[in-house]
Amino acid sequence: MSRALTDDDLARFQAQLCDVAEVMFAERGAEQVSIRQIAAALGVSPMTPYRYFASRDDILAAVRIRGFERFAGQLEAAYTATPGDAAAKAAAAGRAYLDFALSNANTYRLMFEQHQQEDGSDSALGRAVARARATLSVYGDGLIGSGMAEAEARALELLIWSTLHGAVTLELAGTTPPGSARQTLALLGRLGMRA
Template identity: 80%
Template structure:
């Protein structure tokens, strides 16, 4: 007699499905992955994924939500756990950013290399995107509290974000050698120190 699946069983399979899909999306490009291919990779019938998701795009949304939420949680934790002023906290968040990107390359690419309609929505993906974006604003927030004009602080924040993103993207692509993103982070910290807010 086949036992009924528990909520935990269903959640575990859904997680495994998202893990498998994430790898396929990253290797082949999301537009080149079918529900049938996901099922084959999982070793289940072609219709099984449809019990959990309407289609491939819904799986991609779920994968990206997980990524943005994990990313935001790590940066929030780094910021909250670091003693000292806003500069020290911002540096800790920047290190967490680079660590996440290098340790979760597939997830990072799907988060930032793709754009879906729901990215700007009030739904779960839109909320996850906004939470992640808020964690990237801590440095600019600190500059503003330290007296810098808002427009200038946000421009500085954007410069730091784009520099980190560029550094990790180049390293993940193999264009720059291993360790180059962390070296960029180190140099960026030296350059940003003179404008860091005192509190």
């Protein structure tokens, strides 16, 4: 008789399934990966993943939630651990952004190149997206705190985020040389100090 699975056993298998699915989704595109393929890669029966997830979209959402949570945690830690003013904290968050994106390319692509209906909802995925988005607002918050109009601060924040995202995406694609995203962040920092 087989032993009953503990909560830890279940969590371990779900994490393993998400690890495998993340790589497959990133390499092939989420639409091109079936639950049957994920099961085969794990060496389990085709029905086993259905014990944990109702659909491929649920697996994709779980992978993205994990990514957004890790991403937000890394940015929050960098921001809170950095002494100094809002500019120093925002620069630390920018470095953490690049560290995460460049070290977790598959996850980063799935987080920002996929969109699911729940991204803007109050679901677990929606809350993870909102948390990550809030970590990207630290620069705008600092500008508002120093007296800049909110609309202008948020527009500048979006410009900086778009620039960083573009620099990361180009570097991950091999279009720009390694280190170019960090050079872009340094230039943004220098330009921001003059503003």
